[in-house]
Amino acid sequence: MSYDRSAVMRAVKSRDTGAERAVRALLRAIAPGYRLNRADLPGKPDIVYGRRRLAIFVHGCFWHGHDCARGARMPKTNADYWRAKIARNRARDERTLALLAAMGWRTLVVYECELKSLDSLTMKLKRALVLVERT
Template sequence: MAAKETPAQRSAVMRAVKSRDTSPERAVRKLLRAFAPGYRLHRKDVPGNPDIAYLGRKQAIFVHGCFWHGHDCARGARMPKANAEYWRAKIARNRARDAAHGARLAELGWRALTVWECELKDKGALEKKLRAFLRA
């Protein structure tokens, strides 16, 4: 039986979670390089600081982790048993922030696409989705 994790250990684990240049984000960029290079990364001058932005086209791509952004897939629906109320509130805040960023982008004439971490399981379908978004 494993020893219970201390709050300090949990804090260290959470600090190590990256918010940019994650594996899912790098996988999406690798797909895009093949047919749509010329994107910019993490632009602070674009609402929501999208992971990938095509400035001239006014198109933004967000690569979201299913758990962190409350996706309705199996991984996103899983809620930690410890400190569950904190996580429910945290994920709700993330979802509200995502919606606000999407609305602000739309006001400015931008189109946004969310790529979920679970979509990387089917790279062919994801490439098709990305191509359709960038063509429109």
């Protein structure tokens, strides 16, 4: 890996990303009172409503292999490495969601491309929160 690529990779944040901050801003208006990055839960969810047992993950489309235009884009250099890396990320995500479900937690995954339609994303968040309140 070249120095330039290493510098770019070091700059990638794992928490408090722009997408996370945007989702949290929507949630503050809907239902404040969440916690961030609970290390005691599998996958260390980005946003957690403890009493509602709802874990929300905010995923970057590229890093988690989402089926949108950005997620389908593959780097031209070292393509085998990136294909394997993203496949491992997807497998880890599936394991994490299964572990949380086995513990009785509900999960919601928000991909960064969903931020293009804030109205639609707001409705998705409201549905998840209302569904949890009813159970």
